[in-house]
Amino acid sequence: MNTRIYSSDGTQYQKPGFxxxxxxxxxxxxxxxxxxxxxxxxxxxxxxxxxxxxKGLNSDALRIGLNQALGTSGMANAGVKIVDLKTSANNPLKSAAALGGISKPSSILDKLKTITAPELKPKQATSFFGRVKAKIIEALKDQANPYGAAKAGRNAFYNPATNQVVLNTEKLGLSGFHEIGHSINANSSKFWGRMQKLRKFSMFAPLAIGAIAIFKRKKAEGEETSGVFDKVTTFIKNNAGKLTLASMLPMVAEELKASARGNALAKKILSPELAKKVVKANRWGALSYIATAGVTALAVCLGSKIRDAIAGPKPEVA
Structure with missing residues (x-):
């Protein structure tokens, strides 16, 4: 088995072992x-x-404003509906399950629905790390059960499959305008509709890029690539952070466009004071997506660099 790497200038490097x-x-x-x-x-x-x-806003007035926004934007004619979990008698997810529309949990995220947050001891509950742990578990459960998260007021979303804006107007009504913005992207623009469909790519591409960057051995200085596969994977590894960021741009761009559309609707329909709150809420949402893209790109780079520090090619000492 060849344990040496030869660079183009003849320098020898020790190949990392198993x-x-x-x-x-x-x-x-x-x-x-x-x-x-x-x-x-x-x-x-x-x-x-x-x-x-x-907090303290009139949810009924917000719901009226959201319905008016559907009409003004043409989304009512496009069949977009608002599912307000403040007033809905049944959780749409549970209703679908009762009708046999949802199969038994088959993924890790589905199984998270059955996980209850660990009971924190008094010190843990009040400590910073205890609160962070509880919030992370809650966030993971929210990903598995978006309707539950929306009902609790921790999230609002537009479901393109059902053409519905799902939210709790009492707890997160301001975000409804942003979600209507998503519905406009999906129903009135081919370009932004495609960008919205790229969301899944934006979510899974970083995992693929990260896997290649971590599993791929770093090339020794002056070591040449061999074959198309080696060239492609080497390029991905060497540019993992940039590619990760680029892969998430469609998601970030579509989110920003939805916010822009939602802000415009709010300014037309709501009082100036309330419209400002919508803009501010959407700004926080946009910042979270931008931060997620940046942190994910840095995480990929960090994983690759740590792998290389431990198992990178080392120059042979004569």
Whole structure:
């Protein structure tokens, strides 16, 4: 087995063995996953700020404004509906399950629905890390159960499959204008509709890029690539952070466009004071997506660098 790497100028490097490579991959993957979790506080903080802006507002007036926004934007004619979980008798997710429309949990996220947050001891509950732990678990559960998160007022969303804006107007009504913006993107623009469909790509591409960056061995200085696969994976590894950021741009851009549309509607329909609150709420949401993209790109870079530090090629000492 060849344990040496030869660069174009004849310099010899020691190729990392199995143990070092495994250790590097495990450490790099762990660093990537832990660093990625740092994006969660941004979303949690933004959600908290948006909930604070909604406190004390007249939810009935907001709902009327949202319905008016559907008419003004033409989305009512496009069949967009508002599902207000403040007044809905049944959780749409549970209703669908009762009708047999949802299969048994088959993914990790589905199984998270059955996980209850660990009971925190008094010190843990009041400590910073105890609160962070509870919030992260809550955020993971919210990803598995978006309707539950919306009902609790921690999220609002537009579901293109059902053409519905789902929210709790009492707790997060201001965000409804942003979600109507998503519905406009989906129903009235081919370009922004495609950008919205790229959302899944924006969510999974960083995982693929991160995996390549961590599993791929760093080239020694002057070492040449061989074959198309080696060239492509080397390019991805060398530009992992930039590619991760680029892969998330469609999601960020579509979110910003939805906010811009929502802000414009709010300014037309609501009082200036209330419209300002909508703009402010949407600004917090936009910042959370931008922060998520940046943190994810940094996490990929960190994972790759830690892998290389442990299991990179080392110059042979004569």
């Amino acid at each position: 143990v070092k490579t495994t250790a590097g991959v495990v450490a790099g993957t762990t660093a990537f996953q832990v660093a990625s979790l740092a994006a969660m506080p941004a979303g949690i903080f933004a959600s908290h700020k948006m909930q604070s802006l909604n």
